[in-house]
Amino acid sequence: MDYLTITSIRDRPAISILASVVAYGALYIVLRAVYRLFLHPLSAFPGPRLAAATSLWKAYYQCTGSFTHHLIDLHKIYGPVVRIQPHELHFQSTDAFFDIYNTKNRWDKDAALYHSFGEDESSFGYVSHLEAKERRDVLSKIFSPKAVEEAEHLILMKVNNFCAALTRQNAAGKPSDLLFAFRCVTMDVITYLCFGQSGNAVDEPDFHDPLIEAMHNSTALVPVFFHFKIIRKLIMGMPPEMAKKSAPETAGLINMQVLLKKQIDRHVNDPETLETLPHKTTIYHILLDPKSHKSRGPASAKSLYEESQALMFGGGDTTANVIMVGTFYLLKRPDLVQKLQDELREYWPDLVPGREPKLSVLEEMPFLNAVIKESLRIGPGIPSGLPRIIPAGGAVVDGNKVPAGTVVSTSSWFVHHDESIFPEPDVFKPERWQGEQAKELEKYLVPFSKGARMCLGFNLGWAELRMVFAHTYRKFDLELADESPRADHLPWRDVFGPNYQKPNLTVWMRPAKG
Numbered sequence: 447m448d449y450l451t452i453t454s455i456r457d458r459p460a461i462s463i464l465a466s467v468v469a470y471g472a473l474y475i476v477l478r479a480v481y482r483l484f485l486h487p488l489s490a491f492p493g494p495r496l497a498a499a500t501s502l503w504k505a506y507y508q509c510t511g512s513f514t515h516h517l518i519d520l521h522k523i524y525g526p527v528v529r530i531q532p533h534e535l536h537f538q539s540t541d542a543f544f545d546i547y548n549t550k551n552r553w554d555k556d557a558a559l560y561h562s563f564g565e566d567e568s569s570f571g572y573v574s575h576l577e578a579k580e581r582r583d584v585l586s587k588i589f590s591p592k593a594v595e596e597a598e599h600l601i602l603m604k605v606n607n608f609c610a611a612l613t614r615q616n617a618a619g620k621p622s623d624l625l626f627a628f629r630c631v632t633m634d635v636i637t638y639l640c641f642g643q644s645g646n647a648v649d650e651p652d653f654h655d656p657l658i659e660a661m662h663n664s665t666a667l668v669p670v671f672f673h674f675k676i677i678r679k680l681i682m683g684m685p686p687e688m689a690k691k692s693a694p695e696t697a698g699l700i701n702m703q704v705l706l707k708k709q710i711d712r713h714v715n716d717p718e719t720l721e722t723l724p725h726k727t728t729i730y731h732i733l734l735d736p737k738s739h740k741s742r743g744p745a746s747a748k749s750l751y752e753e754s755q756a757l758m759f760g761g762g763d764t765t766a767n768v769i770m771v772g773t774f775y776l777l778k779r780p781d782l783v784q785k786l787q788d789e790l791r792e793y794w795p796d797l798v799p800g801r802e803p804k805l806s807v808l809e810e811m812p813f814l815n816a817v818i819k820e821s822l823r824i825g826p827g828i829p830s831g832l833p834r835i836i837p838a839g840g841a842v843v844d845g846n847k848v849p850a851g852t853v854v855s856t857s858s859w860f861v862h863h864d865e866s867i868f869p870e871p872d873v874f875k876p877e878r879w880q881g882e883q884a885k886e887l888e889k890y891l892v893p894f895s896k897g898a899r900m901c902l903g904f905n906l907g908w909a910e911l912r913m914v915f916a917h918t919y920r921k922f923d924l925e926l927a928d929e930s931p932r933a934d935h936l937p938w939r940d941v942f943g944p945n946y947q948k949p950n951l952t953v954w955m956r957p958a959k960g
């Protein structure tokens with residue numbers, strides 16, 4: 447009896463302390479929600495009440511569905527601006543796009559999103575304009591129009607290897623999975639150009655390269671990483687063997703990380719090893735040059751690794767998806783394929799190796815370029831909002847006064863589906879890029895974003911699009927395989943980039959006769 451009395455006396459303060467903590471915590475959450483709903487500087491903006499009260503609303507929709515699709519519905523209900531977090535607004539209009547992403551603005555990227563990729567010290571991940579500018583200036587030695595022109599022969603070599611792999615696949619009596627095949631060639635281009643090493647992904651059986659598969663599988667985790675940084679830290683912090691065991695589908699990515707880190711350590715510790723690389727324009731040559739960065743010395747091993755990862759993720763799937771999406775729509779319209787092949791034959795009469803047209807010739811081909819522009823427009827590109835922080839003093843976005851510190855975003859998807867600019871936006875019409883009105887339209891083609899933080903790989907991306915499209919349609923006759931999707935559009939989920947749902951676009955690639 448005595449014993450019981452003593453323990454209950456001892457327990458009482460602990461329980462009541464806990465109860466007070468819970469009660470105060472609950473009160474804080476309620477008061478904060480009331481403040482956010484009624485007194486916050488954004489309280490007049492429309493949107494779901496729960497989104498205004500708590501960030502968990504956005505986390506729920508991003509982690510369980512396709513947020514861009516949800517935003518399309520929200521804009522139908524609430525109009526051109528929607529409050530999607532207590533401190534965040536999403537805009538729909540084309541004017542808003544140009545108010546946010548332009549060369550005058552020096553607005554920082556939102557660290558809450560950009561630091562969840564584990565690439566904080568890279569051109570993509572630096573949130574401040576100044577840091578990013580310095581890195582971008584250095585990397586322009588690889589990505590400027592002149593640098594890309596000088597690297598043309600390297601890109602061509604990889605594209606020719608790709609065509610040889612498609613031919614082998616066909617000779618083996620198998621159609622090609624183009625979701626993976628196009629990713630293999632874009633990955634081979636980036637890894638060879640930027641790191642002087644290439645895993646030759648196009649040579650993997652059925653184009654199922656373990657690294658690309660792992661990148662594909664890992665994208666589904668991206669929204670979870672945005673909102674629950676602890677999960678990312680736990681997974682990324684694991685020793686490689688343990689990480690492979692707990693998530694076997696990402697083993698290819700972990701193997702790549704190990705290899706890349708080894709390569710980087712070798713070059714950082716002994717810069718003379720750079721001489722062993724096949725060309726002198728790798729990111730290692732450029733970022734390890736002591737004179738490269740104005741304000742700091744050469745890039746650290748951490749920064750080199752993060753830059754490599756940013757370039758692979760930024761330039762691989764993005765470019766490949768455009769060619770895949772374009773092919774999906776082209777194969778629904780045999781008349782368009784015929785027109786493209788006729789033009790290609792005119793500019794590239796015979797298929798003798800070594801006589802492939804130069805990039806400067808591909809740039810001149812009207813229909814090829816119209817097809818690429820329409821593929822860039824109709825595909826989701828990077829559909830997710832690209833969040834920026836309104837600087838001190840506030841700003842006006844689409845006619846709305848927005849206070850400093852607010853996160854604002856929109857994306858190319860909304861511009862490219864603006865019916866007042868692109869009538870019938872869901873219809874694939876390359877012809878909209880030809881004729882009188884086409885010049886006017888150019889400024890609304892924004893898949894690479896705009897302004898100070900627009901895509902760094904713009905010139906390389908365009909070179910790859912022209913070369914891969916041209917070689918694919920000049921060297922092959924394409925026919926949809928039975929297992930290919932027949933729907934009107936390819937379904938995708940927004941995970942920052944698009945995550946395409948199965949079945950994958952699968953096509954017979956029969957070598958063209960002459």
Ligand code: HEM
Pocket residue numbers: 569570571578582636756757758760761762764765768827828832893894895898899900901902903904906907
């Ligand atoms: C059709 C292909 C491509 C598309 C649609 C595309 C799209 C984009 C977009 C929309 C952004 C802005 C992201 C943001 O604001 O957070 C971006 C940034 C970037 N892209 Fe691309 N990209 C493509 C190809 C490439 C290629 C080939 C590379 C290089 C290998 C590349 C490297 C980058 C980098 C490093 C950034 C970050 C720039 C910065 O934040 O300052 N991209 N890209």
